[in-house]
Amino acid sequence: MSERATIRVYRYRLYPTKPQEAAMFETLRLTRTLYNAGLEQRIAAYRKQGKTVTAYDQQKELTALKAECPEYAGVYSHILQDTLDRLDKAYKAFFSRIKRGDKAGFPRFKPAQRWNSFKFKEVWDRKKGQWLSPGKPVDEGRRINLPKIGAVKCKFHRPLEGTPKTLQIVLDVDEWYAVYTCEVPVNPLPVSGSGVGVDVGTRYFAITSDGEFVENPRHLGKSLKKLRVQQRTVSRRKKGGNRRKKAVRLAAKTHRKIRRQRQDFHHKTARKLVSVHDVIAHEDLKVGNMVKSNLARSISDVGWASFFQILSGKAASAGRKVLPVPPQYTSQRCSKCGHICRENRNNEVFRCVSCGHEDHADWNAAKNILARALPSGDNGNGGTYAVA
Ligand SMILES: [Zn+2]
Structure with a gap:
């Protein structure tokens, strides 16, 4: 990837026919089975012979797998390779957590409810500058081509930009999505000469060094209340029964709604910050965790982490800077x-x-957070950037 490019994600709703949806469910089932079998194999090889099975070893076995279990011949080979890559990534992440001395959760077997996507690793021919077969829009952009599944109806509600790289098919409760990652050239916004520090909290979602108090979105509270009621209903109903399944589904839908409301809010807040400021500073949450850890704080951390992720993405494609700073004493220090x-x-x-x-x-x-991010400023009112 060139330096002046950034990755952007485009997500479109899919409307598969019944047979297409059946093929997608089957792909989920087979890839999940493959993931779990791959994990099993790695564990067993290590226990019995102290041997480490690599991703490469497992990839080599895919041909034999297809010969022995013909149902796997019905899945596009890149999807199978990606499944083993995912397992490999889980292992690597596990070992790097150990190395860092973090709490190291060993890679887990995936139950059906924790396996909701499969991925085409490559959708673009770079040499020829054209679509490969997976993910290619067909039928005048009304459908996309999914090998071994079909031409699935897709709603491109906004145009795809840049060079597409991968395509992930995601099941979100009862809706299917096509998620493309694209390499998009950076489109720098004009320099504004302004920097800002952002403090996230529980009382307000965020407070900026120039005195803006960003409220937590109010509609979220309503949905959260609804979710709590629905979750109580789930726990009252008999395990394995149909009525419980129905209640679980309802709760999952409310959960999805909350996730989307939250995301919208994050996007809107991030867009505003990026449009005004060249430099946006915030506390480094990873360090923050150790400094002030309690349950409420850790739960909020998850929300803030996804906000900061959205913020960095937007900043990167606009040529802005997001700087995480050490959080020590930001609340006790006089600005x-x-x-x-x-x-x-x-x-x-x-x-x-x-x-x-x-x-x-x-x-x-x-103000302290901003001061920490600026090379020359050590009071919140100085530094390279003008601060209101
Ligand atoms: Zn003072």
């Missing part, structure tokens, strides 16, 4: 004089015991 002391902060009020500076506590923290 005016730099004095650090616990007594400076009293809930929402910040009052410096040294210089008397008064501020909203989170606003003060946001």
Whole structure:
């Protein structure tokens, strides 16, 4: 990938026919079985002979697998290769967690509810500059070609841009999606000369160093309440029964709605920040976890992490910078004089015991976060960038 390009994701709803949907479900079932068998093989080889089976070893066996289990001949070979790649990635992630000394969850067997996608590794012929067979739009862009599944109806609600690389087919509760990743050239926004620090919290979603208080989206609360009621219904109903299955489905749909509302909100908030500022600084959550860990905080961390991910993506394609900074003392430090002391902060009020500076506590923290990101600034009001 060239330096001036970035990866963007395009997601389109699919409308498969009954036989096409059956083929997609079957592909999910077979790839999941392959993943679990691959995991089993790795564990067994290690236990019996202390041997490490590599992704390469397993890829080589795919031909034999197809001969022995003909149903696998019905799955496009790249999808099978990708399944083994996924297993390999899970292993590598596990070992790098051990290396870092993090809590290391061993790769797990996948039950059906945790396996909802399969992937075509390549959809574009770079040499010829044209579509390969998987993922190729056909029928004047009304359908996309999925080898061994069919030409599936697809709603391209916005045009695909850049060079497509991969295509993932995702089942989201009861809806199917085509998710393309594309290499898109960076389209830098004009320099604004402005930098901002963002402090995320539970009372407000975010507070910026220039004094904007971003509220948590209100409609989310309503959906969350509904979800809690639905989850209670699930737990009351008999395991394995049809009525319970129905309730699980309802809860899953509400869950999906919440996820989408949250994502919309994240996109909107990120777009606003990126359109105004060249540099956006926030606390590094990985470090933050260790500093102030409690349950509520960890749950919120998940939400913020996905927000920051969206933010970095948008910043990258607009030529903006997102800088995670160490979070130590951002809430105890005076943004005016730099004095650090616990007594400076009293809930929402910040009052410096040294210089008397008064501020909203989170606003003060946001200014500290910005100051930490700027090379020359060590009070929140200086540095290379103008701060309101
Ligand atoms: Zn002070």
